[in-house]
Amino acid sequence: MTDKPESVGREVLFEVVEGHIGVVRLNRPDRRNAVNGDVAAAMDWIVKRTEADPDIRVVILASSSDAAFCAGADLSEISKGRGHLLSTPDGGFGGLATAKREKPWIAAVNNHALAGGCELALSCDMIVAAEGASFGLPEVKRGLYAGAGGVFRLTRRLPAAIAYELVATGDPIGAPRAHALGLVNRLVPVDKVLDEAIALAKAISVNAPLSVRESLKVARMSFDMPESELWKISNQTSAVVFSSEDAKEGPVAFLEKRAPVWKGR
Secondary structure: OOOOOEEEEOOOOEEEEEOOOEEEOOOOHHOOOOOOOOHHHHHHHHHHHHHOOOOOOOEEEEEEEOOOOEEOOOOOHHOOOOOOOOEEEEOOOOOOOOOOOOOOOEEOOOOOEHHHHHHHHHHOEEEEOOOOEEOOOOHHOOOOOOOOHHHHHHHOOOOOHHHHHHHHOOOOOEHHHHHOOOOEEEEEEEHHHHHHHHHHHHHHHOOOHHHHHHHHHHHHHOOOHHHHHHHHHHHHHHHHHHHHHHHHHHHHHHHHHOOOOOOOO
């Protein structure tokens, strides 16, 4: 792993709560958390750090202020010829969009998630959103293109016709409608967004971490492979999980009427 960037703890805050939950907060309130090179470098490091730490089972991506979740790319950086710094070789845009990871991420969206901000939310597996939040890809209104995965990830998370409309018009969708259509997992008042994201993370983190990671790995593949291939992968995954120490611990803990002690292996 590369050395910890100075921007961790400055442009991006990171802490571990409840023992197993990593909480990442974008911290550029004066720029509405727009992504610059420092944010991208910090996020890239945090993704690798959380993947490597066996004690961290779930990660939450949030904002340090209620002013915005993320406004996307910092256009002032692009105007200065530093646009290439907004992506990292391993993580893509914001150090997250194309990052290889096995652990679940939850976006805690307290306000508007537009352009690259929407794409960062879509890079996560689940979304908890404030009732007043919105999601959108307004790039077409500026003659640009949402190149951090938004144009195809929206179609995987929304009915196709709705996604096509959002991509082609550039208009946002409000969080209540996004929740009704399945883009948002949980819809709450703005002051409850992080608490609800932590509650969802806790519901995940009490489960066997190896089982969660392997199950999500197969679930993510469902968009890309035919069912015949998925059966092969599923059977291989079953063999890995059922031969693990946690697969022995789970039934024993159930019979002994106690909480399981997961080893993650």
